[in-house]
Amino acid sequence: MNRQYNKSALIMLAAVLGGCSMMPAYQRPSAPIPQAWPDSVKLKAAGGIAVTDWQHYFPDPRLQALISVALENNRDLRVATARIAEARAQYGIQRADRLPNLNLAATRNASLTPSGVSLTGKSYEIQRYDVGVDLLSYELDFWGRVSSLNAAAKASYFATESAQRAFRLSLIADVANGYLSLLEMRERARLAETTVKARAESRELIARRRDAGVSSETDWLQAEGSYQAAVAELANLKQQQAAAENLLDLLLGKSVTEIKDLPPGRSLAEQGISSELFAGLPAEVLLRRPDVMAAEQQLIAANASIGAARADYFPRISLTGSVGTASPSLSGLFAAGSRAWSFQPSIIEPLFDAGRTSANVDVAKARKAIAVAEYEKTIQQAFREVADLLSARDRLAEQLAAQQANADAQDHLLRLVEARYKAGIVSHLEVLDAERQAFAAEQGAIQVRRAWLSAATQLYKALAGESNDSAESQTQEVAGKS
DSSP states (O other): HHHHHHHHHHHHHHHHHHHHOOOOOOOOOOOSSSOOOOOOOSSSSSSOOOOOOOOHHHOHHHHHHHHHHHHHOOOOHHHHHHHHHHHHHHHHHHHHHTTEEEEEEEEEEEEETTTTTOOTOOOOEEEEEEEEEEEEEEETTSHHHHHHHHHHHHHHHHHHHHHHHHHHHHOOOOOOOHHHHHHHHHHHHHHOOOOOHHHHHHHHHHHHHTTHHHHHHHHHHHHHHHHHHHHHOOOHHHHHHHHHHHHHHHHHTTTTGGGOOOOOOOOGGGGGOOOOOOOOOOHHHTTTHHHHHHHHHHHHHHHHHHHHHHHSSOOEEEEEEEEEESSGGGGGTTTOOOOEEEOOOOOEEEOTTTTTTHHHHHHHHHHHHHHHHHHHHHHHHHHHHHHHHHHHHHHHHHHHHHHHHHHHHHHHHHHHHHHHTTSSSSSSSHHHHHHHHHHHHHHHHHHHHHHHHHHHHHHHHHTTOOHHHHHHHHHHHHHTTT
């Protein structure tokens, strides 16, 4: 009865001590950012952020196909995905330390002691066979050291997962930007080709007029210079187009020309990308970004490491044992009376380590302070990025409307000047000047349109794109166990 009472008391004591933890209670730092967006940001609607997947956000079927190829073939994304698997396995290894490890062992020990070294003066031979289950050194987690290490490993795994999601969003945005840049170069090159053709015809016309004595040599030289300038600009745009194609091939992990059955694409003006995303309070928007989540998980891991370091101040209790059968002969292993067992508990109490444990705690606290600063810095950078993009979205829309109106006006002016030139009212110099203005205005309109689309693309990434409700729950799960 007394033995049973002692056993129950030990179990209760272990349960009480097992609930102890040296890990500080985790508290999310307050976001060091304003409570509202800058006045330059015009919110489209009140309430929380509207989230959509990339298939709906980027309606161009050709762009959708390219993004799908990149998500499948991009090597950097494969590395990021493999790192998730690595972090998950590391967490599994650390989690296994919370449970006893049992091994099935079978051994045979044989020895012969010669008479010359025997205490009895006779030689003797020993044979022993053992079969049993061994309990490897298992630490009783009285002070929460193992659970703290487990929490740190879990947070590191979640941080890696968030980092992979951040890279995935970046890849989607980069492919979209690369595709838009390629469309810009193609459209500008087509405009330059049309301009080269028109100026070549104008040069030939003036050459004939010069030969007929109607136009001067000055008019022809001006037409020649204008034509060669257009040829040079076309060569520059072709080079930029090739660079855009090479960048897109790198992001896709394969050449665009190798992709079969690509659907037709849309022009820049027909992309149909809408940046009418709702933006709520800054904290609501930024805390769901994967880079912010990854920084917070790193902070949670650093917080848990403090608990593991503090636990080293206290005794470490380990259990080692085995149970099975033993016999001097193989045939007698499972005979009656062959049962054997061993039990070896150990307790290690730190007495003097020259301040090593204290220094480890200080290191863990310093790393947490670094993680807090990194977390706050990440939020601040995210706030600036989103605020800049929200503002750029509106300013570029205004700029695009003005630039397109300017292009329309310059095109109309060019037609009027050409008619006046044919009527002999103005000189050819005015025609060349009108051509340059119209060409520059059209090129500018294409550039601003692509800039607006790129801002909308970056805004998709900055506002975390696709929702991931599980990431927030993961943060709460790890923090709740602190």
